[in-house]
Amino acid sequence: MTDENYAGAAEFIDAVKVTGGKSENIEDLTALEDQVTVLLNGVTVTSQVATSSNLDELGAGYVITEGLCKDVKSVHTDGNTNTVYVTSDSVTENFRKIQIKTAETQTGTSGGVESAVAATVSKRKAIATVKAPHVIESDIEIGIDDIYRATKEIISDLWVKTGGVHCSVLFREGGEIVAVMTDVGRHNTVDKVVGSAILNGIDLNKCFLGCTGRQPYGMVKKCMNAGIPIIISKAASTADGIRLARESGITLICFARGERFTVYSNPQRVRGVKTDQ
Structure with missing residues (x-):
């Protein structure tokens, strides 16, 4: 059973719920997950598990929040493969490092085909041993x-x-x-x-x-x-x-x-x- 309100995000799955020793057959709403790949200017920057809804937003946001570029020129998603294609005219040094790793992989001089993606994903596990690269100045209250x-x-x-x-x-x-x-x-x-x-x-x-x-x-x-x-x-x-x-x-x-x-x-x-x- 599916619910169009949760398309791409969740589906109903048969289960048995037990309460106080009593069993009940139910249809339980369960979150969905898919493998999603994001490319920036033709280079794969991440392949990760995500809910396959709002993927344009996911791709556009990812390249910004990971510090790979300063703006987004265009974005579109191939829904058949859950691949998001993002372009930007203002890429950063972080993205250029991924480009180099990707080139090394393609020429056989890197550690493996997932190295460029792994290098990006590993940033999430970094330890705060250096100061922030920039300070946010905002008068919002x-x-x-x-x-x-x-x-x-x-x-x-x-x-x-x-x-x-x-x-x-x-x-x-x-x-x-x-x-x-x-x-x-x-x-x-x-x-x-x-x-x-x-x-x-x-x-x-x-x-x-x-x-x-x-x-x-x-x-x-x-x-x-x-x-x-x-x-x-x-x-x-x-x-x-x-x-x-x-x-x-x-x-x-x-x-x-x-x-x-x-x-x-x-x-x-x-x-x-x-x-x-």
Whole structure:
């Protein structure tokens, strides 16, 4: 059984639910995952598991949040192969390194065909031993009520029904929702909302992000590369994620649940929060 409202994101699967020793045949809504490949200017930059919805946004966001380029010229998806083709006229040194590794692979001088992709994916596991390459400067401010609302908006219908996806919501200053995205991967939800903003000409420096997922170094780095000044998460961060947020000028808010939250960095952007920092 399928539901067109969840096309590409989830499907119903037969299961047996046991409650208090009693069995019940059910159709359980379960998250879907597919292998998705992203190419930038013809070069494969990642091949990863994702929910196969909003793939244009995923590709456009990925190349920005991974610091591979500064803008997106075009993007289109081959739905038969889940391959996203992105072009840009402003690639970075990070992308040029992948080009070199790809060329070495094709000429037999590299370690294997997946090396270029693995080099990119491994960035997510990096440790914050160096300072942020740039600092986000934004005059955006949010109120405590904005944080409370964000914690409610990131609880998507699919998140509630499957328990198997993450959700990210991008807001403009003032609380207007820009994009809502779900995916089996928390990184992918950020890529998708960033991609949506990029494709619609929205200034990310004037937005804030709400997430269900943890905020380790790699997640904070994505927001740094995209220029997002405020992150709100229901979950925890890590010491390295917090250090990067402080160094890059990001306001990092975690454990945002109900009417409580913890601000780990740059609290001056949150109206009503008193601090001695």
